[in-house]
Structure formats: C-alpha cells, structure tokens
Amino acid sequence: MALLSVSMSSKFPAEPLLTCPRPSISDYPSPLALPLKQRPEASKKLALSLTESVSTASLAALLSVSLFVVDPALAFKGGGPYGQEVTRGQDLTGKDFSGKTLIKQDFKTSILRQANFKGAKLLGASFFDADLTGADLSDADLRSADFSLANVNKANLSNANLEGALATGNTSFKGTIITGADFTDVPLRDDQREYLCKVADGVNPTTGNETRETLLCN
Numbered sequence: 001m002a003l004l005s006v007s008m009s010s011k012f013p014a015e016p017l018l019t020c021p022r023p024s025i026s027d028y029p030s031p032l033a034l035p036l037k038q039r040p041e042a043s044k045k046l047a048l049s050l051t052e053s054v055s056t057a058s059l060a061a062l063l064s065v066s067l068f069v070v071d072p073a074l075a076f077k078g079g080g081p082y083g084q085e086v087t088r089g090q091d092l093t094g095k096d097f098s099g100k101t102l103i104k105q106d107f108k109t110s111i112l113r114q115a116n117f118k119g120a121k122l123l124g125a126s127f128f129d130a131d132l133t134g135a136d137l138s139d140a141d142l143r144s145a146d147f148s149l150a151n152v153n154k155a156n157l158s159n160a161n162l163e164g165a166l167a168t169g170n171t172s173f174k175g176t177i178i179t180g181a182d183f184t185d186v187p188l189r190d191d192q193r194e195y196l197c198k199v200a201d202g203v204n205p206t207t208g209n210e211t212r213e214t215l216l217c218n
Helices: 002-011 036-068 190-199
Strands: none
C-alpha cells in the first residue's frame, strides 16, 4: 500500500491552491453592450460591485483618520496617566515650579495658591478655572496660556510675557502686580482692562513693550 501511495503521488503531483480574486468593476461589462434580456441582471451586478467598492474606500478612510485624531484630553501634559506628573484638578498649594519647562502643561481647575512659577516656561499651558491666588508668575513665559475663569488675585506677574494669552469669562486680577508684564493681544473685559490700567507700569524686558501700551490704556 505504501508503494502504491508513493507511485500515485509521483504521477499526480499536488496542484497549487486556487484563489478567488475579488471582482472589480472592470470585470463587469457595460449593460449597454449586452442584449436587452441580459441588461437588468448585468446592471444589478454592476451596482453591487460599486456599493462594495465605496464601502471599502469609506472604511479605509475612516481608519486612516482615526490614526491621526488626538484625544483633546491628551493635548496637554499632566492631564492624565499618559502625561507627566498629573497637575490637573490637584491641590498644588505652595508647589515650586520655578524655572521649569511646562509647555502645554494642564493645570485646569487646580489649586495653585502661593505656587512658585518664577521664570517658568508655560507656553500654551492651561490654568482654566484654576486658583492662582498669591502665585508668583514673575518672569514667566505665559504666551498663549489659558487663564479663562481663573482666579489670579494678588499674584505676581512682574515682567511676565502673556502675549496671546486667554483671559475670558470671570478671570480676576485684583491686587495683582503687573509691572513690566506684556498683555499684547490678550482679550480682556472692559472692567478688567480699566482696573489693570490703573496699576500698569514698566517695560517688559523680553519684548521691550510698555505694559500700558499692551493693555491699550488711554
């Protein structure tokens, strides 16, 4: 039997597996080129092929987009377990951040009373709804930082650069030192601007702009 099996396999070698390629639209003849009786069936097959092609293309596009869409919560550092030290929604009273590079750091809703940010690089950082009462932000780079709804009362913003920062909503600067601070392109409510203009003086050492001019004081 073994000998018979060997001889049979030598006479009839194994054939490669056949594959069934997916039909493409070009595999279907135009219905107009067929006899009238065959046109309805050909039209159905062509429509089905078109539907499958569009569905495949749509799925591929969706997958490619999903690879590049970033969760807004991860756009800032410190906002979750995948960032650096978590700084969002924390009690960081008296914390020393002086001289640190904290670009795009997330301090949303955190308590930052008397925190030290002197000379820190806080470009694009978020202090949304944070409590910065008495915080030292002197000489800090706060360009494009978000202070919306933040409490910045009695803070020190001496020589800080706030170009393009956000201060919308009920952001409060009462009792804040702003000597030499640069408020260029910072959107402020009229009452905020009026109050800050009463105490504004000095020239920012980085930009060379006078504080009163950046606040558009009269």
